[in-house]
Amino acid sequence: MPLVEVRALTKEYSKGDQKITPLKDAHLDVERGDLVSLMGASGSGKSTLLNMIAGIDRPTTGNVVVDGTDITRMSRSKLAAWRAQHVGYIFQMHNLIPVLTAYENVEMPLLLLPLSSAERRKRIEIALDAVGLADRADHYPRQLSGGQEQRVGIARAIVADPAVVVGDEPTGDLDAESTEQILLLLQRLNKELGTTLIIVTHDPKTAAIARRRIRLEKGELVEAGAPILKRELQRA
Amino acid sequence: MPRFIRFLPYVLKSLWRHRARTALTVSGAAVALFVFCFVGSVQEGLAGLTRGQQAERTLVVFQANRFCPSTSRLPQDYGRTIAKLPGVADVVPIKVFMNNCRASLDLVVFHGLPQDKLRSARDLKLVAGDWGEFEKRQDGALVGRAVAQRRGLASGSKFTIGEVTVTVAGVFASSATEENYIYTHLDFLQRTRGLNSVGTVTQFDVKLAEGAEPQAVAKAIDEQFRGGPIVTDTRSKGVFQAKAVGDLVELIGFANYLGYACVGLVLALVATTTVMAVQDRVREHAVLQTLGFSCYRIFSLVMTESLIVSLVGGVLGIGLAIVVLSFSGMAVGTEGVNIAFTASVGLAGTGLAVSAAVGMLAGLVPAWQAARAEIVASLRHV
Numbered sequence: 001m002p003l004v005e006v007r008a009l010t011k012e013y014s015k016g017d018q019k020i021t022p023l024k025d026a027h028l029d030v031e032r033g034d035l036v037s038l039m040g041a042s043g044s045g046k047s048t049l050l051n052m053i054a055g056i057d058r059p060t061t062g063n064v065v066v067d068g069t070d071i072t073r074m075s076r077s078k079l080a081a082w083r084a085q086h087v088g089y090i091f092q093m094h095n096l097i098p099v100l101t102a103y104e105n106v107e108m109p110l111l112l113l114p115l116s117s118a119e120r121r122k123r124i125e126i127a128l129d130a131v132g133l134a135d136r137a138d139h140y141p142r143q144l145s146g147g148q149e150q151r152v153g154i155a156r157a158i159v160a161d162p163a164v165v166v167g168d169e170p171t172g173d174l175d176a177e178s179t180e181q182i183l184l185l186l187q188r189l190n191k192e193l194g195t196t197l198i199i200v201t202h203d204p205k206t207a208a209i210a211r212r213r214i215r216l217e218k219g220e221l222v223e224a225g226a227p228i229l230k231r232e233l234q235r236a
Numbered sequence: 237m238p239r240f241i242r243f244l245p246y247v248l249k250s251l252w253r254h255r256a257r258t259a260l261t262v263s264g265a266a267v268a269l270f271v272f273c274f275v276g277s278v279q280e281g282l283a284g285l286t287r288g289q290q291a292e293r294t295l296v297v298f299q300a301n302r303f304c305p306s307t308s309r310l311p312q313d314y315g316r317t318i319a320k321l322p323g324v325a326d327v328v329p330i331k332v333f334m335n336n337c338r339a340s341l342d343l344v345v346f347h348g349l350p351q352d353k354l355r356s357a358r359d360l361k362l363v364a365g366d367w368g369e370f371e372k373r374q375d376g377a378l379v380g381r382a383v384a385q386r387r388g389l390a391s392g393s394k395f396t397i398g399e400v401t402v403t404v405a406g407v408f409a410s411s412a413t414e415e416n417y418i419y420t421h422l423d424f425l426q427r428t429r430g431l432n433s434v435g436t437v438t439q440f441d442v443k444l445a446e447g448a449e450p451q452a453v454a455k456a457i458d459e460q461f462r463g464g465p466i467v468t469d470t471r472s473k474g475v476f477q478a479k480a481v482g483d484l485v486e487l488i489g490f491a492n493y494l495g496y497a498c499v500g501l502v503l504a505l506v507a508t509t510t511v512m513a514v515q516d517r518v519r520e521h522a523v524l525q526t527l528g529f530s531c532y533r534i535f536s537l538v539m540t541e542s543l544i545v546s547l548v549g550g551v552l553g554i555g556l557a558i559v560v561l562s563f564s565g566m567a568v569g570t571e572g573v574n575i576a577f578t579a580s581v582g583l584a585g586t587g588l589a590v591s592a593a594v595g596m597l598a599g600l601v602p603a604w605q606a607a608r609a610e611i612v613a614s615l616r617h618v
Contacts, residue, residue, distance in 0.1 A: 056526050056611040077530045084528025091615075095523045099249040109527045111242045156527070 001068070002029035003196055004053055004164060009062035011048050022048045024219040026062070030164070030212075035190045035197045037207040040216035046200045047168055049216070053198060054166045055083050067163045084112040088157030090167035094149040096141040102128065102152045103137040109160045127155040130193070131185060147178030154185060158195060165189075167199040171206050183209050240536065247540050254513070258545060261509040265549020265591070266556065268498040268505070273557035273579070273587050275495035278488050278568065280578040284412055285481065286474040295442040295454050296476040300467040303480075304337035305572040309436040310466055318440060321456050323448030328357045331425040332438040332572050335397045339484055343569030344383065344397050346418045348425030354378075357441060358414065365391035365406025374424055377402035380415035382565030382576060400428050412576035413477075416567045438572075441473070480573040488575075499590055502546060506598035510542040514602040521606045522614030535607035542599025543592065550591025554584050 006028040012021045023045035030036050038046040051057035052064055055071045063072050071082060088109075096105045106127055110120045128134045131151035141149055150170065157165050170186070171179040187209050189195045199206065207213050215222045251258045297318065299308035312329050319327045331348035349357065351371055363381060369391075370376040379389050384407045389395055393404050395418075402420055409415065426434045444453060454470035461468045471479070478485070514521070521534050529537075561579035568575050 051612050054526070056615075077532065080525065080528050080530035080533075082528075083526065087528075089526045091523070095519065095615075097246070097520060097523070099253045100246065104245070108246075108524070111239075112528050112533075 003032040003034075003067055004028070004030035004198070005063075005065040006049070006053065007063045007065070009049065009052060009059045009064065011045070011052070011057070012060045021219055023052075023059070023216075026219070026221050028214070028221055030196065030198060032163075032196055033190070033194045034212060035187070035210045036199070036212045036214060037210035038198065038200045038214050038216060039202060039204075039207050041202070044216040045219040046216045049221075050166050050168055050198060050200045053164070054087050054089055055079050056089075081112075084109060085160060086163045088160065088162040088165035090150070090153050090157045090165065090170045092169035092172040094141070094146070094153045094173070096149055096152055096156075098141050101138050101140055102133060102144065102155075105141070105152055106155045106159050109156060113160060123159050123161075124155075127159040128152075130158065130189070131155045145178070146174050147181055150174060150178065150182055151185065154182070154189070158189065158193070164196045164198065167197065167201075169201055169203075170199060171201070171203060179203075179206070240540075243533075243537060244540075247537055247544065250513070250517070250537075251541055251544060254516070257509060257512070261505055261545050262549040262552065264505045265502045265546055265594075266553035268502045269550045269553030269587055269591060270557045271553075272495045272498045272590065273554050273583060274561070274577065275491045275498075276583045276586065277557070277561050277577040277579055278491060278575060280580055280583055281412060281567070281575040282481070282485065282488055284578055285477040285573065285575060292450065292472055292474060293444050294473040295444065295450060295457070295470050296473050297440040297442060297457055297468050297470045298438075298476065300458075300469040302469075303571055305332035305334065305438045306337060308332075308438045309433065310439065310468065312435050312437050314461065314466075314468070315437075315440055317460060318442060318457055321453065321460065323445050323453040323456070324442055325445040325448075326353075326357070326443040328353045328441040328443070329422060329437040330439050330441060331422055331433065331436075333397075333400055333425055333428075334572050337571060339568065339570040341566070341568050342386065343416075343567070343572075343574055344387070344418065345416065345569070345572050345574065346377075346397070346400060346402075346420055346425060348420045348422040350422045354419055357443070358410070358419070360408040360410050360414070360419070362406045363409050365404065367406070370405035373403055373405055374421065375402050376405035376421070378406045378408050378419040379404050380417050381407055381409050382412070382415040382567060383418060385563060385565035386567075400425070412578040413574060415565070416569065416574035416576050442470070477573045480571040481569075481575055484568060484570055484575065499594060502549065502591070502594045503598050506542055506546045506549075506595060507601070509545060510538065510599050510602045513541060514538060514606045517606075518609060518614045518617040521609060522611045522617070525609075525611045526615070531607040535603045538603035538606050539596060539599040542603070543595035546591050546595025546598060547588070550588055550595075554587040554591075557587075558584055 006026055009023055009026040011023040012019060026049060040046045052059050059072055063070055066086060103124055106124045107120055110123060128137055131154050133151050171182050183206060186197060190197050201207050299310055302308040315327045315329050318324060328349060333346040335344045370378055389404050391404055391406060395402050395404060444450060450472050457470045458468050558579045561577050566577040
C-alpha cells in the first residue's frame with residue numbers, strides 16, 4: 001500500500017470573476033522510502049499539491065491519504081495534531097524562528113508531542129548530528145550561513161520522525177556550494193534513514209537526486225515526461 | 237508540569253524581540269495602574285470613614301449649624317448630662333484644632349482628649365516614644381504615623397501649627413484615618429493662647445452601650461439641649477465624617493472616571509502592541525501551524541504575550557503605588573476630617589485582576605486573527 005495516495009485532487013479558487021484551477025484531477029502514489037521530485041513551471045500547481053499532501057491546504061475535491069489516513073476530511077485541530085506527528089516541512093526560506101537557537105528551533109515540533117525533556121534532548125541531538133550541526137546547537141539563525149540555516153530547517157523537519165518529509169524548493173535560496181551540501185544531505189536521509197521525501201523544485205539538478213521525477217503541466221501530473229498517471233491508473 | 241510551560245521560553249523571547257516596544261507598553265500599563273491604584277486608595281479611604289464598629293457605634297455631638305470644627309463650641313459640662321442618658325456607655329470631650337478648614341492635601345488636625353480617656357477611647361499602638369513621656373509632658377503629643385511621615389516628625393521633635401506648639405512624645409499606628417491625627421492633652425489645647433476655649437470643647441464622642449439604638453440616643457441627646465444656650469447636632473461618627481467630607485465626595489466620584497480611563501488606556505496600549513506583534517509575525521505563526529501548532533495553541537500563545545505585558549505593567553504600577561502610598565502618608569481633608577489614601581491588599585488584588593482582565597481582553601482580537609489565519613497565504617506574507 002502506498003504511503004501517500006492522491007486521488008482526483010482538484011484545487012480551484014476565484015480571483016474576481018476569474019476561476020483559477022492550479023491543480024486538476026491529480027492522481028499520485030508515493031511509496032514508503034521513495035524520493036520524489038515535483039517539477040513544473042511557475043503556477044503549474046506543484047506547491048499546491050505539496051501543501052495539500054502536507055495538510056496545510058485543502059482541496060476543492062479529491063482525497064489525500066497518508067499512511068492510511070484520509071487527511072482531507074479532518075477538522076482543523078485534528079489536522080494540526082496529525083501534521084505534528086506525520087509530516088516534516090522544509091521551507092525554501094528556511095523560516096527558522098529568529099529569537100530561538102538552532103536547538104530550540106528543532107525542539108519546536110517536539111514540544112507538541114508527549115515527550116519528556118530528556119527524550120526531546122536525545123532526539124534533537126540526533127537530528128542536529130544528522131545534519132552536521134551538533135556544534136552549532138546554541139547558535140541563533142543570524143549566526144548561521146544560509147546553508148546551515150537550511151540544515152537546521154531539515155533537522156526540524158525530521159526530528160519528530162514523520163512518515164513523510166516535504167520540501168518546497170529546499171535549495172531555492174542557496175548558493176551552489178550550499179545546494180550541493182543540502183542535496184547530499186537529503187539523499188543521505190533518504191538512503192540511510194529511509195525517509196520518504198517529496199520535493200518541489202524547478203532546478204533540474206535538485207530534481208536529479210530523485211528516484212521518481214514528476215512534472216506538472218497546467219495542473220496535471222506527468223511522470224518522467226511520459227504518461228499521465230491517471231491514464232496509467234485507469235489502465236491498471 | 238502543564239505542557240503550556242514548555243512554550244513559555246518562546247513567549248518570553250518573542251516579547252524580548254521588540255524589547256523597546258514591550259518596555260514602553262509595560263511602562264504605560266504601569267503608569268495607568270499606578271493612577272488606578274491612587275484613585276482606588278482615595279475611594280478606600282473614603283469607605284474607611286463610614287464603615288466599621290467606630291463609625292456605627294460611636295456618636296459625635298457637634299454644635300448645630302456649624303461645619304468647621306473651629307466654629308463648634310460646646311460647653312464641656314454637657315458631657316456630664318450626656319453620660320447620664322440611657323444607652324450611653326462613655327463620653328469623650330474633644331477639642332479640635334487644625335491648620336485649615338478648607339480642602340487640603342496637608343490638613344493637620346489636633347485632637348485634645350483628657351489623658352485618662354485617650355487610651356480607652358482610641359486604639360493606638362505606639363511605634364516610637366512612650367506613653368509615660370506623653371503623660372508627663374503638658375505639651376506632649378502623640379502623632380499619627382501618616383502625619384509623622386508627611387511632616388518628617390520623630391519622637392522628641394517640636395512641632396508648631398499656628399499658636400500651637402507641641403513636643404512629639406510618640407508616634408502611633410492605628411487605622412488609616414486615625415494615623416492622620418495628632419493627639420494632645422485636652423486642657424493643653426483649651427489653654428493655648430489664641431484658642432481661648434477653657435470650659436468648651438468642639439465635640440463629644442459618645443460610645444454607645446451594648447444594644448443601644450444609635451438614632452434613638454442621638455435624638456435623645458439633641459432633645460436634651462434643644463432649649464439650652466447651645467443646640468447640638470448628633471450623628472453616628474460614620475455619617476458625621478461622610479457629611480464633613482461631602483464636598484470632596486463628588487470630586488472623588490469624578491476621579492473614579494480617571495481610574496476607568498486608565499483601564500481603557502491600558503487596554504488600548506496592550507491591544508496595539510499585541511496587534512503589532514501579531515502583524516510582525518504572520519509568517520512565523522504560519523510556520524508554527526505548519527509544524528503542527530493548532531489554532532488553539534497559537535491563540536493561547538498570543539493571549540499569554542498580551543497577559544504577560546499587562547500583568548508585568550500592572551504589578552510594577554501597583555507595587556509602586558503601594559510603596560508610595562504606604563510611605564508618603566498622603567491624605568486629603570476638609571473640616572477636620574481626613575481621607576487617608578489607603579493602600580490595601582484588596583486594592584492590590586483588584587488592580588491585579590483589572591490588569592489580567594485587560595490583558596486578556598486586549599489579546600482576544602489579535603489572538604483570534606493569528607489563530608484563524610490561512611497557513612498558505614500567511615507563508616507568502618512578507
